[in-house]
């Protein structure tokens with residue numbers, strides 16, 4: 326009889342483990358966070374649960390602890406192989422018997438996994454829904470002891486969501502085939518429609534539902550007006566030197582160009598989009614996960630299933646399609662709870678482009694109407710003079726008091742100005758020129774520029790010609806953009822971007838609808854200079870602690886490289902920071918640092934202590 330099987334039998338005799346004991350000894354955490362404990366106790370007792378926590382709240386613990394407390398193997402359904410790989414690696418590092426069954430395994434390897442499953446030698450098994458639902462596999466499962474089913478990224482079951490996976494729909498069979506086994510579905514997706522849909526599709530209407538605020542307090546939100554976007558991006562990245570982050574662009578070409586531009590400016594950046602060779606794409610993703618301080622420039626093809634906890638920033642060079650998309654993409658920053666930044670540069674052209682994409686889609690009118698409303702809601706967040714966090718959370722039906730102190734508008738309150746007359750001048754110039762011209766020409770007319778286009782059309786003879794000389798073109802641009810966001814002006818894509826007045830415009834022209842515009846901040850090319858240097862999030866460590874933190878990071882990178890795994894599966898930054906602050910001098914004290922479980926203490930304890938001794942000595 327093998328040692329593994331004897332170990333299993335011994336475990337069966339010792340009875341169920343206590344959740345808190347598992348949390349401490351395996352994961353190295355002293356206490357549950359928020360509603361984790363409620364969820365864990367409910368599932369350990371055999372109940373079904375739906376867990377709707379935002380990214381970084383600690384969803385994994387909600388099924389991983391019950392998996393270790395309940396007898397048998399936990400089956401975890403996950404949509405992506407990359408996601409499984411990280412989770413499995415992190416669990417193994419913590420001494421948990423976890424593995425994944427997916428298409429990357431050879432026939433022999435897959436056979437071995439099945440054998441281990443049959444023998445009860447696995448604590449957690451990660452599978453794709455396709456694999457789980459194959460008849461052979463369901464049969465095999467009916468012959469083994471199952472601790473629970475966890476359905477990760479459960480929003481994939483909903484057609485409302487952006488990551489719809491038809492195979493997820495069939496997961497409802499689990500209820501019939503394994504009636505006594507608890508199911509726990511987890512997702513960070515916040516919108517109400519998807520949540521409701523998920524309960525029905527997975528037949529989990531009777532499950533206990535656990536929610537927390539969608540707020541991500543450690544993320545700073547900033548939205549700037551596009552001026553010279555590449556320079557603005559560069560200034561932003563200079564503030565984040567040495568940190569990992571994602572830059573999102575809409576097109577493949579822009580991804581390539583931006584990555585090259587950053588490289589040319591001394592910032593390590595790699596491209597990622599669906600048009601790249603599979604091998605290149607995988608290699609770039611792998612580098613992003615395993616190396617530190619790398620910028621990944623990507624289309625939205627990148628992101629789902631990226632569990633990297635130390636993504637310090639997400640930058641958008643193009644406008645996403647909705648608040649959901651924006652929140653999901655920016656949500657990839659700061660999973661580890663450390664300060665992170667979501668930054669976006671946007672302008673009138675972004676609005677126009679997104680609008681055109683909706684107009685040109687082959688879709689029924691009511692679908693387009695919903696999409697336009699969703700885009701409008703995001704524009705509202707972009708143009709708000711109030712707290713960004715408040716505006717974002719309001720979209721998800723949450724009331725936030727505002728003044729979060731961690732967004733651009735809270736930090737530097739936005740000036741507004743009475744724009745009623747200016748708006749009337751814009752509308753008048755549009756109407757007098759036949760609503761056939763784009764913003765550039767309308768502004769030329771307002772400013773009294775005698776361009777060839779102006780004189781050819783005779784627009785220099787209009788009464789509105791030159792009535793707006795006193796206002797800079799940049800400010801006119803901003804005003805037009807805000808009128809579009811407010812639904813007073815529409816960009817007509819069939820007419821090559823002509824500005825057209827909507828119904829709402831009438832009230833403005835009649836003076837029944839006062840307008841206040843926000844005053845855009847002017848971008849200065851010197852912004853962000855000189856602040857760079859070390860990785861931003863550890864700013865509150867003393868100089869000595871910071872030096873030790875960097876030394877511990879270097880050691881971690883070495884340990885990770887030796888095993889070919891990402892550094893964060895060895896230790897998270899939060900754990901290294903605590904080590905640097907507390908300077909434990911023996912294994913016992915080191916073991917009390919959050920994130921150091923028994924297995925990691927055995928494996929890495931000595932190496933970490935050595936770095937600390939060296940730091941203290943020198």
Ligand code: ADP
Pocket residue numbers: 354355356357358361378379380381382383384385386634660661662897919
């Ligand atoms: P989610 O899946 O909800 O995005 P994760 O499960 O990846 O979140 O956890 C986010 C971070 O929080 C991880 O760094 C994890 O180690 C940490 N964490 C989770 N639960 C706890 C806890 N009870 N105490 C301390 N840290 C925790």
Ligand code: ZN
Pocket residue numbers: 711712713714715727728729730731732733734735
């Ligand atoms: Zn705020």
